[in-house]
Amino acid sequence: MVQKQKLTRRELLKSSAVTAGALVMGGAAVPLAEARGSETIRVGVVGCGGRGSGAAHDCVKSSPGVRIVALADAFEDRLRGLKNEFKVRDRRCFVGLDAYKKLMALDDVNLVILGTPPGFRPVQLAEAIRRGKNVFMEKPVAVCPAGIKMVIEASNKATEKGLAIVAGTQRRHEPKYVETMKRIHDGAIGEIVSAQCYWNQGGLWVKKRRPNQGDVEWQIRNWLYFAWLSGDHIVEQHVHNIDVINWAFNALPDQVHGLGGRQDRTGPEYGDIFDHFGIEFFYPGDVRTISTCRQIAGTTNRIGERVVGTKGVSDCCGSIKGENPWRYEGPNPNPYVVEHADLIKSIRSGNPLNEGQRIAESTLCAIMGRESAYSRQQFKRSWFINRCTLNLLPPDGLKLSDSKPVDPFAVPGKYQLPGLVQGKRRRG
Amino acid sequence: MPVEEMRLLVPADNSKDNKGFCKMEILNMTASKKDKGISKKKVATAAGAVALAGAVASKVHAQGSGKIKVGLLGCGGRGNAALRQCLQADPGVEVIALADLFESRVKRSRDRLLRDNKFKGRVKIDDDHLFWGFDCHEKLARCEADLLCMATAPAFRGRQMMAAVKAGKNIFTEKPVATDVAGCREVMEASKIAEQKGLAIVCGTQRRHEFSRIELMKRIHDGAIGELVGGQCYWYGPGIWYRGYQEGLSELEWQCLNWYHFNWISGDQICEQHIHNIDIMNWCFNGPPKNFMAVGGRAWRSYNDGQVRQAKEVCRKYNNGSDADWEKYNGDIWDHIFAEFEYPNGARCLSFSGHSPGTGRGGEKIVGTKGTSNCSSSISGENPWKYEGEHVRGMEQEHIDLIKSIRSGNPLNEGQRIAESTLTAIGARIAAYTGRSFSWNWLLNSCKQDIVPKQKYLRPGRGVFHPTATGRDKLV
Numbered sequence: 001m002v003q004k005q006k007l008t009r010r011e012l013l014k015s016s017a018v019t020a021g022a023l024v025m026g027g028a029a030v031p032l033a034e035a036r037g038s039e040t041i042r043v044g045v046v047g048c049g050g051r052g053s054g055a056a057h058d059c060v061k062s063s064p065g066v067r068i069v070a071l072a073d074a075f076e077d078r079l080r081g082l083k084n085e086f087k088v089r090d091r092r093c094f095v096g097l098d099a100y101k102k103l104m105a106l107d108d109v110n111l112v113i114l115g116t117p118p119g120f121r122p123v124q125l126a127e128a129i130r131r132g133k134n135v136f137m138e139k140p141v142a143v144c145p146a147g148i149k150m151v152i153e154a155s156n157k158a159t160e161k162g163l164a165i166v167a168g169t170q171r172r173h174e175p176k177y178v179e180t181m182k183r184i185h186d187g188a189i190g191e192i193v194s195a196q197c198y199w200n201q202g203g204l205w206v207k208k209r210r211p212n213q214g215d216v217e218w219q220i221r222n223w224l225y226f227a228w229l230s231g232d233h234i235v236e237q238h239v240h241n242i243d244v245i246n247w248a249f250n251a252l253p254d255q256v257h258g259l260g261g262r263q264d265r266t267g268p269e270y271g272d273i274f275d276h277f278g279i280e281f282f283y284p285g286d287v288r289t290i291s292t293c294r295q296i297a298g299t300t301n302r303i304g305e306r307v308v309g310t311k312g313v314s315d316c317c318g319s320i321k322g323e324n325p326w327r328y329e330g331p332n333p334n335p336y337v338v339e340h341a342d343l344i345k346s347i348r349s350g351n352p353l354n355e356g357q358r359i360a361e362s363t364l365c366a367i368m369g370r371e372s373a374y375s376r377q378q379f380k381r382s383w384f385i386n387r388c389t390l391n392l393l394p395p396d397g398l399k400l401s402d403s404k405p406v407d408p409f410a411v412p413g414k415y416q417l418p419g420l421v422q423g424k425r426r427r428g
Numbered sequence: 429m430p431v432e433e434m435r436l437l438v439p440a441d442n443s444k445d446n447k448g449f450c451k452m453e454i455l456n457m458t459a460s461k462k463d464k465g466i467s468k469k470k471v472a473t474a475a476g477a478v479a480l481a482g483a484v485a486s487k488v489h490a491q492g493s494g495k496i497k498v499g500l501l502g503c504g505g506r507g508n509a510a511l512r513q514c515l516q517a518d519p520g521v522e523v524i525a526l527a528d529l530f531e532s533r534v535k536r537s538r539d540r541l542l543r544d545n546k547f548k549g550r551v552k553i554d555d556d557h558l559f560w561g562f563d564c565h566e567k568l569a570r571c572e573a574d575l576l577c578m579a580t581a582p583a584f585r586g587r588q589m590m591a592a593v594k595a596g597k598n599i600f601t602e603k604p605v606a607t608d609v610a611g612c613r614e615v616m617e618a619s620k621i622a623e624q625k626g627l628a629i630v631c632g633t634q635r636r637h638e639f640s641r642i643e644l645m646k647r648i649h650d651g652a653i654g655e656l657v658g659g660q661c662y663w664y665g666p667g668i669w670y671r672g673y674q675e676g677l678s679e680l681e682w683q684c685l686n687w688y689h690f691n692w693i694s695g696d697q698i699c700e701q702h703i704h705n706i707d708i709m710n711w712c713f714n715g716p717p718k719n720f721m722a723v724g725g726r727a728w729r730s731y732n733d734g735q736v737r738q739a740k741e742v743c744r745k746y747n748n749g750s751d752a753d754w755e756k757y758n759g760d761i762w763d764h765i766f767a768e769f770e771y772p773n774g775a776r777c778l779s780f781s782g783h784s785p786g787t788g789r790g791g792e793k794i795v796g797t798k799g800t801s802n803c804s805s806s807i808s809g810e811n812p813w814k815y816e817g818e819h820v821r822g823m824e825q826e827h828i829d830l831i832k833s834i835r836s837g838n839p840l841n842e843g844q845r846i847a848e849s850t851l852t853a854i855g856a857r858i859a860a861y862t863g864r865s866f867s868w869n870w871l872l873n874s875c876k877q878d879i880v881p882k883q884k885y886l887r888p889g890r891g892v893f894h895p896t897a898t899g900r901d902k903l904v
Contacts (some may be wrong), residue, residue, distance in 0.1 A: 008567050034778050059745070084464070097651035118431045139664075181485065190797075193658060193795050193797070193800075194657055194658030194775075194776070194795055196768070196776050200721075200723070200863075233664075257780075257789070259723075259724070259764040259765075259766045259780070259782060260723075260725075260727070261724070261725030261726070261727035261764065262725070262899050263724075263725035263727075263897075263898060264898050264899045273898070276723040276724070276725060276899065277721045277723070277726070278722075278764075278766020278767075278780070280660070280778060281767075286800075288658075288793070290768055290776065290778050290780070292721070292766065292768070294723050294863065296863050296899050296900050298900045299863025299864060299899070300721070300863060300864045300865040302721065302865070306776070308657045308658055308776075310654075310774075310798070311797070313774070368554055376764075376782075376784040376786075376787050377786075377787070378789070380677060385528075387876075390826060410728050411727060411728050411731045412728045412764075412784045412785075413728045413731075413732075413762075413784055413785035413786065414728070414731065419768065
């Protein structure tokens with residue numbers, strides 16, 4: 001995912017037309033929220049790894065008057081690239097697990113990019129909103145129901161304070177998706193009766209543990225493979241596709257039943273996550289959908305979405321077949337840039353976008369899929385958000401040197417979903 | 429279907445030998461109690477059943493005496509039950525031969541049959557009609573039976589059916605009919621020979637013989653729910669028996685006794701059990717899917733403490749006290765497969781199968797542009813419908829239909845169809861084991877999978893063990 005996005009971004013860098021749409025708002029300095037009084041969007045980047053750096057570049061590219069003015073990361077070596085590139089001064093670079101707090105204490109920063117591992121997102125988002133920052137945050141935005149609730153609360157506060165939140169589910173900012181969804185919602189394929197979404201791919205980078213590396217440091221550097229940090233790959237990656245299906249339905253699934261396991265990636269360097277999931281989501285009206293994701297080298301790739309209605313079928317991104325055939329033929333600007341352009345435009349126009357609730361909900365669905373697969377139990381969304389006591393939030397004051405043994409991976413039949421009484425029917 | 433309803437289909441505890449097949453439980457959902465004692469009267473009035481008329485084909489050995497001589501191949505729980513259902517189906521049925529891998533099972537089955545008053549005078553099994561050993565099917569095929577009921581582990585079905593049709597026998601076979609692609613092709617071949625010889629083949633996918641489903645499928649095929657655009661089928665249950673060490677058996681014999689746990693003998697759970705539901709999907713679409721995609725794995729069987737303990741014991745017994753290699757005795761089948769079938773019209777359907785403690789889900793659902801159906805008795809949507817006719821037990825009706833078809837000279841032949849459904853299940857399994865997607869055409873015509881040892885290698889001795897699939901196995 002990370003690699004793929006990078007590639008796409010690089011390709012798009014070459015295209016000068018990319019930001020055409022975004023530039024329109026250029027000079028319009030609208031005094032609003034924390035950007036008020038300054039035409040310049042002063043960005044602090046929290047999490048300067050692959051995704052955070054990518055987002056920083058896209059943000060700068062998306063609109064005029066954007067400057068990267070502060071950086072924070074758990075590790076000095078991860079921060080160096082952006083620091084050199086954007087000439088950020090030493091005293092505005094912060095290192096450590098509490099670096100985000102120091103960055104967010106800077107008054108001149110009016111937009112923060114949250115690109116740290118998803119397990120940290122709820123805490124960092126809450127702090128950003130408390131400090132009155134607009135936010136661009138990567139997906140997913142939490143790894144457990146407790147985190148989801150924090151994100152929703154922070155999102156509500158952002159609305160009260162007139163702050164913008166945009167999430168890195170870039171498909172929501174991609175014209176071919178947006179145009180297709182408009183038509184689906186207008187009934188072009190009739191009533192939705194079936195849907196599928198997939199993120200089946202090969203392997204991804206992995207960082208083996210180095211000598212003298214503490215538990216927490218190694219796990220954060222190798223964060224993909226620990227559920228408390230990444231949420232597992234269904235949450236970390238596949239949330240994109242699940243979000244699209246939610247979008248198509250304009251609704252969330254009522255229930256979930258999933259399968260999954262750790263079949264190929266069994267070494268300790270792969271932490272506690274699974275390498276495949278197969279999830280059935282039940283949308284309102286008992287419409288059942290397929291969701292699969294897999295990260296196993298040498299297997300067949302399939303990434304995408306498909307929605308089936310009583311009058312036709314759509315791939316959700318530019319094609320409708322059936323009674324009302326249609327093809328998207330408009331421009332295809334880089335969605336990773338457009339999402340930033342849209343964010344900054346909304347800040348400057350005084351109508352801040354707030355995608356917090358929506359991305360929290362899609363993240364929740366992915367977490368439900370994961371927990372259903374871990375436990376092999378079918379349950380309702382209402383039960384999960386209201387009654388499940390699963391809490392993977394990092395403890396306050398966590399240090400890189402802390403001891404944190406790797407959690408055992410979930411063995412169905414043995415894994416206990418917190419709050420779930422085995423054998424009892426789960427009601428909302 | 430609401431969750432509550434789905435949960436009714438929780439498969440029963442399978443710990444008991446003779447109840448190895450959960451399908452009894454599912455069946456109970458669709459047949460009411462009063463249907464238990466199925467009678468000939470019912471047969472005669474059965475809608476859609478073949479007319480009994482005088483048409484008795486001359487080439488059918490059975491018609492002269494009015495007796496149909498039956499031999500049973502596979503004297504386990506399912507075989508004995510199938511034989512009884514066959515005897516009940518028609519008073520002219522007599523059982524004349526029994527065959528099984530194990531001598532003890534053959535003899536036990538005869539004893540029990542002889543004690544059963546219900547079949548008095550219809551159990552005529554001479555001592556020289558008791559066959560056991562790995563080649564028992566060949567001996568059985570040489571006896572004078574008209575009909576063979578086959579209920580051994582599925583790995584050997586192809587060669588068993590081939591021997592039977594070559595010897596001119598009609599066949600009742602349990603599902604599935606193979607565990608690999610080569611086996612499916614063999615069954616297709618046997619089915620063609622049966623066709624040419626006018627022999628019947630009926631398969632234990634009993635849902636195909638339930639009147640309610642037959643009436644429902646007619647409507648679905650007539651467009652009652654519009655074009656089919658989606659569907660789901662499930663068989664997800666709590667687990668399966670494991671048979672520990674037994675004195676006096678060679679390793680291979682023990683393995684065959686404990687067949688469910690070895691992919692080459694059972695075909696894995698998706699093939700062995702879930703085929704029922706997959707067959708219903710294929711029935712809806714009138715044929716197999718065109719493309720396969722699946723994920724899956726073995727997540728808890730390796731951590732099932734009681735089973736692990738037994739596997740270690742078995743290992744020690746066969747390995748001079750060492751349990752170093754115990755994992756292979758714990759079996760190689762997976763415990764979950766999540767597959768997507770894409771049918772020729774583009775519809776993508778879910779197949780959800782596996783075992784895990786404390787779970788249960790079964791049944792099917794089909795989705796069309798004008799409605800949906802539970803694939804068992806009702807349709808909702810633009811053309812709502814509910815079956816209100818007579819309910820029969822498919823596991824009894826399938827034998828009634830078979831024998832009627834033999835007597836009438838219009839033998840049913842389900843061989844090709846069950847081979848296709850078995851291949852559908854195997855295709856999903858291969859897609860999951862390899863992580864690769866492929867087409868039906870490739871699977872049927874180009875896949876070289878052949879995992880069952882040739883007959884000449886099957887003799888009491890060392891077992892045949894394959895490593896558990898990785899999820900990225902090589903596609904052959």
